[in-house]
Amino acid sequence: MSGEHFTLHVNGADREVRDSWLGESLLDVLRDRLGLVGAKGACEQGECGSCSVLVDGSLVCSCLVMAAAAVGRPIVTVEGLATPGAPTDVQQLFVDAGAVQCGFCTPGLVMAVHDLLDRVAQPTETQIREELAGNVCRCTGYGRIIDAVRQVAVARRDRTGSAP
């Protein structure tokens, strides 16, 4: 069977994909063909959220996106959020709050938290819990993750509050 050739728009750049099999997930293409291993593969059925990326500005599980169908749509992975050595506020506060233990779920959670705080600037704890229900963490028990989200929200409010 001849492979699929197509171009994906990932983190602001056109990336050519060669010899993909029909039905191959965006997750596998990102990791195995484009070398972007930030999104993690675990359940491959949309339950764990560790493969979360933005497609067309929407948070989705990249394991449930057919790569060949994502042509022409902007894709943002965790690698596209920041440059090495200059973490985003979410990434920094995850570290500071102790929200990272083994780290496997962290890229997906960081994507989900950015998406949440872009839509809801000051979420309640209930909102945080409901909105992050699709990102499973087996280490932290979520307490410090929720702390980190709250701290980002407070820091952003204080920053905008002090601005003229």
Place this chain on the structure above:
Amino acid sequence: MPAYVPTTVEEVTRLLAEFPDAVLLAGGTDMMVEINDGRLRPAGVVVALDAVAQLRSWRHEPASGTLVIGAGVTYTELLRDPPAMLAPALAEASRTVGSPQIRNAGTLGGNLATCSPAGDGLPVLAALDATVTLASAAGRRELPVTEFMVGVKRTAREPGELITEITVPVVDGWQGYAKVGVRNAMVIAVATACLVVDRAGRTVRLALGSVGPTILRCPDAESSLAEAIDWETMTAEPDALSRFGELASAASRPITDHRSTAEYRRHAVGVLSARLARRAVGRTEVAA
């Protein structure tokens, strides 16, 4: 080039006429699970529907009192007003689907096309007497959603056909959805119920999910509650609500599988139905 990403319904129907066995891909939340698991390996043509703008929009038609939902509208979109205001039970059901990630991708048309007995949108569509519109190169046809859903993952969709729209009446009266699963988030339904009270028509409609090969309507329960409701005060006696739950249980046809037992499902769907009826037409005074 076996993966097509058309942008219009006409392009889709043309592709389907050319490749009747083409696999239609909507949000991917069902199909990609099958592919990742190795249970499905598309060999021929995949037609992805994401880029078809017409499928991704909804419209309110006040003249006919309907909400027309494009098959590619996502659960996230159904959770927002105005659709959520016009079809509140559909918004409630949408909120119970997966996680934000799943609700951003999964579509109402995909829910129908998969036709799982546990599809969260489906009891709502059945209770609202929704109509499904299908398009093919030969033209369009419409059919009631209860005729569209034939069995476990079986529908009346013919090869060459595409679900384009789902039309639901905007009903004057209470409507709600209830679901039981092992927890609140990220759960596939063990039993669901949707109740719609049509104040103008003085009827009620009840549809059950996950308790039969496909969604079940409950004519006996419906007529029993409709007769028991005082339509002036919009209330019914507690006995009538219990009876409604019993008739709902009796109408269910559950099986035992890896998610639950038939006995539990039969019981749970009665509890859910009675609970919905209490919310809709229960007396306000609460027992101590």
